[in-house]
Amino acid sequence: MSLTASQEIYISRLGRGTLGFAALVVAVLAGTCIGETPIPVSIVLQTLANKIFGSAYVLDPIDIGIIWNYRLPRAIIAACCGSGLAISGMVLQSLLRNALADPYLLGISAGASTGAVAVTVAGLGAGAISMSLGAFAGAVAAFALVAILARAAGGGVTSHGTGQIVLAGIAGSQLFNALTSFIITKSANAEQARGITFWLLGNLSGARWPDVWLAVPIALVGLAACTWYARALDAFAFGAESASSLGVPVRRVQVVLIGFTALVTAVMVSIVGSIGFVGLVIPHAARFLVGVRHGRLGPATALIGAAFLITADVLSRTIIPGRVLPIGVITALVGAPAFAVILIRGRGAP
């Protein structure tokens, strides 16, 4: 019996999907094993078996505590944030036709920080709205402002090859970062202020299971949205008008996908603070590896983003013994040179 072309495509997709998921599991396990106290994989697997399948391996309760309450949720959160931010960057780069677009540069992360701080520190909403919701409102407000500014400056969100949206994003970032500082200085006490400043630079040490149950669905929803719209994103290759003539409802796709981007960024920022460079660098690395088609690029971006942030988190915990670096420092230290390499190699690409 011979297979039809679409069946073959499904099977090869299934194969790649399984491989990708396996890589993700390995990365999460590695993130759980490596740390200041290295824990053997066997202990980690036995702990997981005890917790998930109710096995009865005899283990050190301290190991169990480190693995189950601390490192595993942290690794899962890192994976979700890495993939969510990378996917967001990819969507923005494709929709705006701008290689520099990313939630951090366009002010979305800054807006989310302001929203989160307004809720937690200034007590906006009097406890009725959550930090994530505040972050989402901030993210949407920031992007709306940036988009309006870019349009007023004559660039528009859709015209390609213009730097207006990035310039507007820089202005928006500065404004919202200033607002964040203003709120912190006005409303936070000294101890709060120190904690928030550390969180703003990106910090996974507060990651616990309730955060996992928020981050995992949001990351999956983000990936599902960009997979569903993969062909529409492909069609933006020659600009928005070309996409429109190929049957893409441009306005609707832009609103839906930028909305998802704001949601994913906001949730990730509310959990780990704002982490730069992931959304900018990872999509370019993924394009370099698997090409520009979003059907493949989306999952690849998510996977590389997840692996990258898990690695960055491990480095941030182990690089200086006894100290935890803000993860944003690691992503920038690794990301900047990686980006330089991509730029230089991309020039000579056939």
Add this chain to the structure above:
Amino acid sequence: MILEAHNLGWSVRGKPIVTGVDLVVNEDETLGLVGPNGSGKSTLMKLLAGIRQPTSGDVRVKGEALRAMPRRAVAQLIAFLEQQAETTEAITVKDAVDLGRTPWLTPLQPWSREDDLIVAQALADTDMEGFERRSWATLSGGERQRVHLARALAQQPEILLLDEPTNHLDVQHQLSILDLVAKLPVTSVVALHDLNQALSCDRVGVLSGGRLVALGPPHEVLTVERIGAVFGVRASILTDPADGTHMFRFHPAS
């Protein structure tokens, strides 16, 4: 009457670019649009393609108002070749032509072997076979133009809207593309700069200052007087001794 426009107008910041265009395109004809720079050709093409919304009047495809149709349904009927659509993505020729199948695919209805055949045919029709794996950045202007046309053909439209399709093409490909468009069993509206190329269309429309000032068979529309009035040049008509057809030669007006 596959495509019609009634009192079609579009203005930007109060400045009218296209005004009061009434146009009926017949099934299977090739309609040429000519006019000097800034006469509104490209804008009219975008209005007909439905990627810009008119500020007055409307466009109908097979009797249905374009603005009421979903974009996907429009793209299954109309393919539009823009002027100068560029990309910085590292896409290949095959990637670019594959995009033409977008209106026919959904997330639940993936790429099939039939789509591969359609793309291969489009590449063959535009003389771009063997270029599938070439990256966009390495193509010349004329090759890019042919890839765009292949993408439009892969859409399998009933109506082709081509905005200056012969731009950047060498003379051989100018002729072969126009010949291909004339032979295809589709309705075409082609914006052209070369008045001699317009002579081979079934009908020609002349745009001037955003208005359609003449519409009809080429030899009735493209008279020496009208060319003088619209384009500001003095035209003389020459006869090709090989086959007796007419062509224009142009001289400065003064």
